[in-house]
Amino acid sequence: MASDSLAQISNNLLYSSMAVYAGAMYCYAAELAFAPRRRRADEPPVVTDRTLATVGATATSYDAERGTGRDEPTATTAAPTGDRSDRLGRIAVALTALAFLLHLGAVVLRGASAGRAPWGNMFEFSTTGALAVTAVFLALLAKRDVRYPVRYIGVFVILPVLLTLGLAVAVLYTESEQLVPALKSVWLVIHVSAAIIASGVFTIAFTQTVLYLVQDRMEKRGGGPAFMTRFPSAAALDRAAYRMHAFAFPIWTFAVIAGAIWAENAWGRYWGWDPKETWAFITWVVYACYLHARATAGWRGRKAAYLALLGYGTFLFNYLVVNIFLAGLHSYAGVG
Amino acid sequence: MTDAMTTAPRTEPEPPGPPTAMRPVELMRWGWRQLTSMRTALALLFLLALGAVPGSLVPQTGVDPVQVAQFKADHPALTPIYERLSLFSVYSAPWFAAIYLLLFVSLAGCVLPRSRQHWSQMRARPPRAPRNLTRLPAHTEWDTETPADVVLDAAEQELRRRRYRVDRTDDAVSAERGFLRETGNLVFHVSLIGLLVGVAVGNLLGYKGSVLVVEGDGFSNTLSRYDSFSHGASFDEAGLTPFTVSLDRLRVRYQVEGDQRGAPRDFRATVSYTSEPGAPPREFDLRVNHPLVIEGTKVFLIGNGYAPVFTVRDSTGDEVFSGPVPFLPRDGNNTSDGVIKVPGARPQQLGFEGMFLPTAVIDKDLGPISDYPDAVIPRAVLNAWAGDLGDASGVPQSVYKLEKKNMKQIKENGKPLAKILAPGQEMALPGGQGSVRFDGVRRYATLQVAHDPGKGLALLASGLALAGLMLSLFVKRRRVWVRATPVPGRRTLVEVAGLARTEGEDRDGLTDEVAQVTSALGHEGAVRSRRDEED
Numbered sequence: 001m002a003s004d005s006l007a008q009i010s011n012n013l014l015y016s017s018m019a020v021y022a023g024a025m026y027c028y029a030a031e032l033a034f035a036p037r038r039r040r041a042d043e044p045p046v047v048t049d050r051t052l053a054t055v056g057a058t059a060t061s062y063d064a065e066r067g068t069g070r071d072e073p074t075a076t077t078a079a080p081t082g083d084r085s086d087r088l089g090r091i092a093v094a095l096t097a098l099a100f101l102l103h104l105g106a107v108v109l110r111g112a113s114a115g116r117a118p119w120g121n122m123f124e125f126s127t128t129g130a131l132a133v134t135a136v137f138l139a140l141l142a143k144r145d146v147r148y149p150v151r152y153i154g155v156f157v158i159l160p161v162l163l164t165l166g167l168a169v170a171v172l173y174t175e176s177e178q179l180v181p182a183l184k185s186v187w188l189v190i191h192v193s194a195a196i197i198a199s200g201v202f203t204i205a206f207t208q209t210v211l212y213l214v215q216d217r218m219e220k221r222g223g224g225p226a227f228m229t230r231f232p233s234a235a236a237l238d239r240a241a242y243r244m245h246a247f248a249f250p251i252w253t254f255a256v257i258a259g260a261i262w263a264e265n266a267w268g269r270y271w272g273w274d275p276k277e278t279w280a281f282i283t284w285v286v287y288a289c290y291l292h293a294r295a296t297a298g299w300r301g302r303k304a305a306y307l308a309l310l311g312y313g314t315f316l317f318n319y320l321v322v323n324i325f326l327a328g329l330h331s332y333a334g335v336g
Numbered sequence: 337m338t339d340a341m342t343t344a345p346r347t348e349p350e351p352p353g354p355p356t357a358m359r360p361v362e363l364m365r366w367g368w369r370q371l372t373s374m375r376t377a378l379a380l381l382f383l384l385a386l387g388a389v390p391g392s393l394v395p396q397t398g399v400d401p402v403q404v405a406q407f408k409a410d411h412p413a414l415t416p417i418y419e420r421l422s423l424f425s426v427y428s429a430p431w432f433a434a435i436y437l438l439l440f441v442s443l444a445g446c447v448l449p450r451s452r453q454h455w456s457q458m459r460a461r462p463p464r465a466p467r468n469l470t471r472l473p474a475h476t477e478w479d480t481e482t483p484a485d486v487v488l489d490a491a492e493q494e495l496r497r498r499r500y501r502v503d504r505t506d507d508a509v510s511a512e513r514g515f516l517r518e519t520g521n522l523v524f525h526v527s528l529i530g531l532l533v534g535v536a537v538g539n540l541l542g543y544k545g546s547v548l549v550v551e552g553d554g555f556s557n558t559l560s561r562y563d564s565f566s567h568g569a570s571f572d573e574a575g576l577t578p579f580t581v582s583l584d585r586l587r588v589r590y591q592v593e594g595d596q597r598g599a600p601r602d603f604r605a606t607v608s609y610t611s612e613p614g615a616p617p618r619e620f621d622l623r624v625n626h627p628l629v630i631e632g633t634k635v636f637l638i639g640n641g642y643a644p645v646f647t648v649r650d651s652t653g654d655e656v657f658s659g660p661v662p663f664l665p666r667d668g669n670n671t672s673d674g675v676i677k678v679p680g681a682r683p684q685q686l687g688f689e690g691m692f693l694p695t696a697v698i699d700k701d702l703g704p705i706s707d708y709p710d711a712v713i714p715r716a717v718l719n720a721w722a723g724d725l726g727d728a729s730g731v732p733q734s735v736y737k738l739e740k741k742n743m744k745q746i747k748e749n750g751k752p753l754a755k756i757l758a759p760g761q762e763m764a765l766p767g768g769q770g771s772v773r774f775d776g777v778r779r780y781a782t783l784q785v786a787h788d789p790g791k792g793l794a795l796l797a798s799g800l801a802l803a804g805l806m807l808s809l810f811v812k813r814r815r816v817w818v819r820a821t822p823v824p825g826r827r828t829l830v831e832v833a834g835l836a837r838t839e840g841e842d843r844d845g846l847t848d849e850v851a852q853v854t855s856a857l858g859h860e861g862a863v864r865s866r867r868d869e870e871d
Contacts, residue, residue, distance in 0.1 A: 177596045181603045181624040246809045253805060257798045266625050268544060268636045268786030270794065271535070273399060273427050275392040285385040289378060291809075296374045314385075326392060 006113035007176035010106045014127060014169065017102035020095050021162050027092030028154035032227040034085040089151050093141060096158065100134045103165075107131050113176045119192045120179045122323050126168035130161045132200025140204070150240075152230050156207045187262035194255035198248045199315060202287075205244035206312040209305050212237035216302060238305070242294060245308060249287050256280050275326040279318035286311040371438070372445035380439040387435050391426030394418065398425060440532055447525045454518050461503040462512035465817040469833035472817075474850040476863045477831040484820035484828045487857060491818035491832075494856040498849075500816065508819040513812075517838070520807020523800055530797030537790030543567035543576075544787075550643045550660045550780040554582025557633070557785065577787075579630045581609045584619075586640055586779040590709050598669055598709050605637050605781050622781075632787060639782035641665045642672055644692045644716050645775040650681035651768055657681075660778045663692040664736055670694050671706040675738045676718075677725055681770060685725045687738045688772060690718035696756070704756055716774040719754040720746040720765055813837040814846060816853060830857065 107128050111118035119125045137157045140150040179188070216234035218224035231237065259280065264270035271277060290307040293299035358366065370376055395403035404424050408415045422429030469475055480487065484507065491509045495502050500511035545565035547555050555561045557579050589602040605622040611630050620628045628635040643660035650656045656678050663674030676688040695708035696715035704717050723743035726733065733739055746753045748766045755763040757774035764771045815835045823829050834850040847865045854863065 175595050177591060177594060177599070178601055180600050184602075184623075185625040187625075250802060250806045250809060253802055257802060260798070261795070262625075264788075264791060265627065266636070267638065268627070268634055268784045269788070270791060273391055273396060278388050278392040282385045282388050285381055285388070289381050289385070292374065292378050292381065296378060298375075299378065322392070 004113070004176075006109050010109035010113060010176070011169075013102050013106035013109065014165065017099045017106060018162060018165050018169075020099035020102060021158050021165070024092045024095035024099055025155055025158040025162065027088050027095060028151075028158065031085050031089040031092060032152065032155065032230060034088065035227050035230045089154075092154055093151060096134065096141075096154065097138065100131070100138060103127075103131050103134065110176060114178060116179060117189045117192070119196060120177075120183055120188070121172075121174045123168050123172040123174045125192070125196065125319075126164050126172055129196050129199050130164040130168070132196050133157065133161050133164075133203045136200045136204050149230075149232060152232070153207055153211060156211065157204060160203055160207070182266060185262060185266065187258060187265065191255055191258040191262050194251055194258055198251040198255055199319070201244055201248035201251065202312060202315060205241050205248060205308065208237050208241035208244060209308045209312075212241055213302065213305050213309075238301070241305070241308065245287065245290060249291060252280075252284060252287065256284055275322045276318065279314060279322050283311055283314040283318060286314050368445065371442050374446075377439065377442045377446065380435060380442060383435050384439060387426070387432050390423055394423045394426070396425060396427070398427070436532075440529060443525055444529060447522055447529075450518075451522050451526075454515075454522060457518075458515050462501055462510040462815065464503075464505060465508035465510055465819055465833075469817060469819060469831045472833040472835050474834040474847045474863055474865050475831070476833075476850060476854050476859075476861055477829060478854075478859045478861055479823075479827050480830055480859070481827060482858075484822050487820040487828060487830050488818065490857055491820075491853070494853055495816060495818070498853070507821055508817055511816045511818075513814055514838070515813070516807050517811035517813045518808070520804040520809075520811060523804030524808055525804075527797045527801035527804055531794055531801065534790040534792075534794030534797055537793060538568070538788040539790070540568040540570040542786070542788040542790065543571050544784065546638070546782055546784045548662055548780050548782050549581070549583045550662065551583055551586055551778045554580055555783075556580040562785075577611070577631045577633045578613055579609055579611050579633070580613075581607050581628070581635060581783065582617075583607055583781050586781050588640060588710060588779070600709070603637060603640055605640075607635075609635075622783075632789070634786050636784040636786070637781055638784045641780055641782070642670065642692050642694060642711065642714075642777050643780045644674075644714075644777045646676055646688075646716075647773045647775055648676065648678045648681065648686060648688075648770065649772075650678070650686065650770040652682060653770075656686075656770075658775075660780075662735075662780050663690075667706070668709065669706040670709040674736060676772070677727070677735070677738070679725055679727050684722040684769075685727075685743075686765075686770065687721040687723075687725055687740075687743055688718045689721065689738050690716055692716050692777070694777075711777055714759060714777050716757045717754065718757065718763060718772060718774075719752055720763070720772070722746055722765075722769060812845065814849065816850065818853070818857070830859070832857070832863075 107118045107124075110124060110127070114120065119128045134157075137150070137154070143150075211231060212234055214224075215228060215231055215237055218228050219234050232240070259277070260270040263272065263277070286307060290304055290311055293304040293307050395407050397404050407424075411418075418424060422431065426432055466472070470477075488504065488507075488509050492502050492504055495509060495511040498513070500513040501515075503510045543565065544567070545562035547562050549555055557576050559565060559573055559576070583605055585606045587602070587604045587606075588600070591597055591599040591601055603624055606619065607622050607628065608617040608619050609628060609630065610617050622628050622635065622637045624637055627637075641663060642665075643662040645660045646657065647655060648657040657676065657680070661674055661676050663672035665672045670692075672692040672694075674690060674692065676686075676690070678686040678688075691704065693704060693706040693713075693715045694710060695706050695712040696704055697707040697713075699705045704715070721738060721740060721743040726739040726742060746765055746769065753763070753766065757763060759774055759776045762771050762773040814837065817831075817833050819831045821829045821831075832850055832854050834846045836846040844865075847863050851863045854861065
């Protein structure tokens, strides 16, 4: 059957992308390992325009483009180790882009083989969700914000992507099939895609929050491993994490609302405290706590960050525990 | 929720602790301030998340009453404790209601005064330029030969073009933008109250019922016809839309092979309905995700199963029962259980307990079981009981369960009588007690009927909440000042400065904005960005 061979190609692409992701992850790690210690903690690290040339954008100087002529250094004079480190970083980005394309191909072909959106069961949700994480990361790289050198968090982005894909192929794998009638709805596309995008952004936000907590501790202690000085400052990481959360939160809100509309159209009630719904609500409330905490004296900073980690924890609980262990109306995991 | 998702730096101090001796009014004021403080709102919000957890781990009466009964049977020691804590109905528990009602009071107590404040702020003029603009986060200055008022005219025009609200004084232009941020924030929080009202309206006035309809049969929307029915406290039976629905045909399709063999692929019911008595019947293709809507009431196809058709004769040879009997599916392959009650049989009442197997196979360990959900090799497996069905006792009985207290199992050669019947086959009861024939099988659909008059409001409120949320997170609130001071020698000193009033906004955005305003005023130069508080 043609659709079977499409599914087979999709699987092969997925395995290839995992190999390339692994290569990218090693390069990110090596970049950090060979990184020269920066002179000042607040000094922005190496160029981002060169980084971008590898993912296909034209290399323009940040300052020339923005025209603001700010007095921050945009490029450090590269020491020999810095050069090697930077080269590794650029290779890592190129490999990430390649892995993304293979991964995208896998997801698209999977959808084509079944003739529907590629997120009808937990295997597909996981592979597409991991794709969303890489997509968000590449988008951040493409923004080439010199104040927030995103490349250095690469290893901590690719690691969860690889873990998710590993879990998907090893535990969650399901053959490419049609959908059960309950999932045949335009809301599958709307509701689940929103949930996937939100989870991709939340994952990056989670990574940034963890790095913020580590960096914050380093800064307070006044020292730490050399590679940590390559990361953005704690304040910059915190701000970036907040922006990611603030971006993901409305998407998550939309996913929950779209889910409620779908539930009303499928079961006659828009909210029924099904375990999946309940945990989506809990995730929403905890992230709402985080956003409020940041605006509350005595809660911003580390305490708010812990709330963000808790929010991600509830999301993971919903994805792993509720899908597999708690029976409910959302039992579409397809996990035997 | 004084600082709910907003930008403005906190101006109010934290509420002071309770004075040592307070008059009741003071105490109430103090309590109100506590309740409406951000810390309390935060704590309540967190409690709400925490309180929702047990409902996903302990079976809930409103979600799955069968599981609740099973849990109670399995955990006799825990049950009274759980019942006392309302853990079987968390989301309607008093303590859960207390959390969200307090949260909403706290929210209202914060949003209302804040709306007033925002209203007056929106009508106020942008604040006057601070004396020392160099202390602002973004600042630039230059000399020009253009007269001061020409510079200020240009600045005013440019800032208006950038949709700032602008105020002009003698030597400066003050501009402010991003009021929609706080507007969105308030709309979001007020919408949450609207959502709560919508939910409450639905809970009070709505109803939900389920009904099982065999192919060829129909039902009319009256209370007595429902198999299960739940409704709100203010629901009025007279409000039921008097429609009728009959199930003409139910088609099913399952996955034929592969690792998802037997997974449902398509359920389709052809129904004819009338929206009121006497109206002409219309046809509708009822599917999962494709409900039938009759005057705001929705009819959903939520399940299906098999109703094997039996004919029972008693010892006199009379036909005492004939018709379809709905059996309830027990597993994914539609191995179904059911009973036939024959109160009219003589000399004793008869009862049959059995299984229906749409695709029958004999499993080594489990015995006869269904291997595939569609009716490929339909078989009925029956055993028989005689005695008193207990239907005259007045105690309500389940139609899916045989009350065996006063019944005896019919045996043959000392072993319980049981037989696997193919369509058309008959099982004779020993000693001329009669017979049962498996005539064939019909399908049935489980229909859910739901009416929720609050859902429109809930949807509207959710949409507004989302829109408000996005405004409150993405609109940037900024102030920009342009000052032009004539200096001796017929020159003008122009200063442009900006202030971001947005949580988490990067300074680059503000610096860019100031640079663009500067450039619009005909000057290209570096904007100094103060990086205090950060890095």
